[in-house]
Amino acid sequence: MAVDTEPLDLTSRDWLADPYPAYARMRADGGLHRSRRWDAWFASGHDTCHAVFADDRFDAAGQPMLRMLQAELLRGAESWRAPVFPSEGRGGDGLRAAGRRTTGRALGTPFVAGLWPAFERACRETAAAAVAAGSVDLVRDYAIPLTTGLLADLMAVGEAELPVFRAFAESGYQPQADDAAARRVVRDVRQALAEQVVDRIKCPVDDFVGHLAANPRTFPGGQESGSGHLEYVLGTGLMVSLVTHQGLVLSFSTLMRALLDHPEQYALLRAEPGLVAGAVEEGLRFDSSTQALGRRAKADVELGGSTIPREPGGVPDRVGQPGRAPVARR
Template structure:
């Protein structure tokens, strides 16, 4: 008995402008984007009908034009969470207005500048304590920086923000990588990977609702208590499913996306020792340096959208139902927008990068993630660190670019 292949590679090759299964692509996708831009231009349509936006200008349009959203196309519906009591649950990042507008407004009430500033000093101390612990536990000075620092720091910050009970920590760290891989389009995932993705999301939702129930009974000053009680101007609150989906987004992003940012950036710093030294000598430039590191190798690489009405992107007219991919990794190295974009330059004048998206779906937790990164890089450059391997292992996702490990030597 023969079985059909789990993944239709020919279909993927028709839709995507690169080979999603090529290890060289996952190691370093940027030369691929350079060649694609040179051969096909900044905006083009693949044989499978996908419009690809590689320029900074076109990618920005994709993320801000209201005629481009998510809709209910199968490629998007694949990301929904089943709901036995009604319509499937949409993660906030896959919602369109007016639902997105309403829920985003409620969630934003919990992410104030005061909240960020209130965590800044604690985050610095978390970073310092983690490096002390890493040195104590290192064997011959060797550690996995991802496991010892880059994943632990965002988890500690999220714990301070949300007050995550200790019993959930290992669970969330395990679920985060699976759910991150699940952001990839379903046509490049095996059935086993989809099953793992769905189970990871269910795990986040269930744990989030358990914590929300506890906070309703005994509210505190943490984010979950605020979200469980938050009300809009008309008195509306998040439904139980909306609350569960929102907490899933926050937990998955907090335990994974921030760690991906720290991993990519710390690897870039270690591969550019002159930039590492510059940051050590210029600690007051940490904010601009973080923006450059985010531009240079951002964790969020691709953002999909669906045409909800006729719309033009980079000279290509799209009809309702057509799909477009804003390739942020390419847009962040657009030579028409950045000078010498392939070079990491921490002293580069700060300009708008697309590392956290743009428009109404700009990452709601970006201020917390950036504050965490500021503390992380300020602490890392105090130490003499060398890479222990030439090519650290990466997870194979094409939407979220993240390291699996980062072996280093603490000198």
């Protein structure tokens, strides 16, 4: 049965410093908690999370959620409203699955593989400049700009569009002045990328955006839709730009924090560079930058002795609508 208590205090200093003891308590209490504040369910523990992810009656409800919930709470929100963000899940399950396959293939092309040498050079040059300067903020001055550059190259963003792309890709690290400002950022980057996509459709180019543009999806009912395909490519590009940016920066940050907290491991890694690949893999497991994923129920679902009701139709404007089940990582 679900425990009917508030499972997580997302503004607690203890939780911010180390969320894993709270996750352990959730697992010990059965792994399924109903939050009255958000009218949602928090699931933890391998078996419970596997049951959610393996059940096709649950649908994706967006990208990593706890960070966004936390940001809104810290801003003083009493009911969380989703930030301006390219929505997932429009167009039906078949389209979404096909879209994921196309995106995966696009990320496995020789064009993408060819980006890494330049990225490695940029990392070395940025690090050398930081050493020469005598100090560096590893997140602000190193991880964020390098990741922006990598994703701008992935999206083939030109110099003229780079400021617009940077404003969008880096928007997750500081609160927007207001909702209108956030909408302007999304509008501007959509316009810039839309022009690029149209160019790729007219004149194919063998790059990431070109691969997406060259593989139109068949929409529900078997009808091809030019505007729908454009929206799919735009949404994919925006999602990859924003979510990948945060995933890379936050994973780097948590790994560096762990190494600084364990200087003997850091010294070992510096002495034996061949261990770097394993350290990165272990860092992703040790302290994940994705603390929760969201799901919503498309039908009434029995889970852990409780019934999670079907979410009402449409895409709700609050994460805490019935049927959404953020799934804790540990």
